[in-house]
Amino acid sequence: MKSDSLEGRTALVTGASRGIGAAIALALDRAGARVVLVARSRAGLDATAAELRNSPLVLEADLADPDVPARLVSEVRQRLGEIDVLVNNAAVAMRLSTAELNAALVDELYAVNVRAPLLLISALVPSMVERGRGVIISISSVSAVVGTPQRSAYAATKGAIDAATRSLAIELGPHGIRVNSVAPGVVDTDMWARNKAIPGVIEEIEALTPLRRWSQPDDIADVVVFLASDAARFVTGETICVDGGMARTANLYGGAV
Ligand SMILES: NC(=O)c1ccc[n+]([C@@H]2O[C@H](COP(=O)([O-])OP(=O)(O)OC[C@H]3O[C@@H](n4cnc5c(N)ncnc54)[C@H](OP(=O)(O)O)[C@@H]3O)[C@@H](O)[C@H]2O)c1
Numbered sequence: 001m002k003s004d005s006l007e008g009r010t011a012l013v014t015g016a017s018r019g020i021g022a023a024i025a026l027a028l029d030r031a032g033a034r035v036v037l038v039a040r041s042r043a044g045l046d047a048t049a050a051e052l053r054n055s056p057l058v059l060e061a062d063l064a065d066p067d068v069p070a071r072l073v074s075e076v077r078q079r080l081g082e083i084d085v086l087v088n089n090a091a092v093a094m095r096l097s098t099a100e101l102n103a104a105l106v107d108e109l110y111a112v113n114v115r116a117p118l119l120l121i122s123a124l125v126p127s128m129v130e131r132g133r134g135v136i137i138s139i140s141s142v143s144a145v146v147g148t149p150q151r152s153a154y155a156a157t158k159g160a161i162d163a164a165t166r167s168l169a170i171e172l173g174p175h176g177i178r179v180n181s182v183a184p185g186v187v188d189t190d191m192w193a194r195n196k197a198i199p200g201v202i203e204e205i206e207a208l209t210p211l212r213r214w215s216q217p218d219d220i221a222d223v224v225v226f227l228a229s230d231a232a233r234f235v236t237g238e239t240i241c242v243d244g245g246m247a248r249t250a251n252l253y254g255g256a257v
Pocket of ligand 1: 063191
């Protein structure tokens with residue numbers, strides 16, 4: 001079997017009803033995995049599932065509910081068996097000035113972006129430890145790596161994910177479990193639809209990106225497949241930027257001079 005094959009593996013992807021999560025589910029399926037698709041929207045999940053070949057399992061769930069992660073893991077275990085790969089992709093994004101911040105919004109961001117991934121990991125780890133293997137991948141953001149405007153609360157949730165990734169890599173590495181995150185830059189999904197409509201934004205993002213284009217969801221998905229596979233067998237504790245070079249460069253003049 002090729003080292004990048006996921007044949008025989010089961011992967012759970014949160015936020016698989018659209019955008020990056022749907023692309024990740026498709027790419028994992030193409031690599032041979034059986035994929036469990038999780039999100040709130042049944043219609044979106046069904047649309048993703050219709051593209052997959054390896055008998056996907058669709059589970060409608062609201063990850064803002066703290067009881068959901070353990071319930072999901074137990075349901076998958078009963079219906080399909082153990083989960084080999086967890087992809088924490090679902091998240092809420094908000095552009096908020098400090099004046100707009102309030103407890104409810106901060107709690108909403110943390111519930112989905114931080115608490116749910118940690119509780120999913122906590123529910124999954126015992127069986128991964130027992131089997132001596134497992135892969136955990138979380139989708140972080142350029143906002144965790146460099147400062148981005150009006151995103152203090154969102155960026156804090158993504159920074160938390162990267163910090164947890166490094167801590168978990170130490171705790172779980174001795175058990176054969178790898179833990180990494182992937183930090184996209186600006187990806188052409190619903191998350192950016194509103195901002196994209198602002199005149200000049202498309203060109204501004206291109207100018208800030210050394211590779212001079214917006215990222216597409218499959219740019220992120222291909223790196224997730226790599227991390228999920230044995231091709232990445234000695235990679236753990238990493239945050240991999242998949243952003244066309246945006247976070248690691250200081251393109252202060254937008255490429256104009
Ligand atoms: N797009 C970007 O430019 C960008 C950049 C950096 C990082 N990211 C990160 O990449 C990931 C995916 O982003 P995206 O652009 O694909 O976002 P998106 O198009 O807004 O999709 C978000 C996904 O998360 C799910 N979700 C949200 N709240 C949920 C909840 N309470 N329970 C269950 N599922 C929930 C949504 O499904 P339902 O609505 O059906 O529940 C949807 O499938 C996120 O972690 C995001 O922070 C995106």
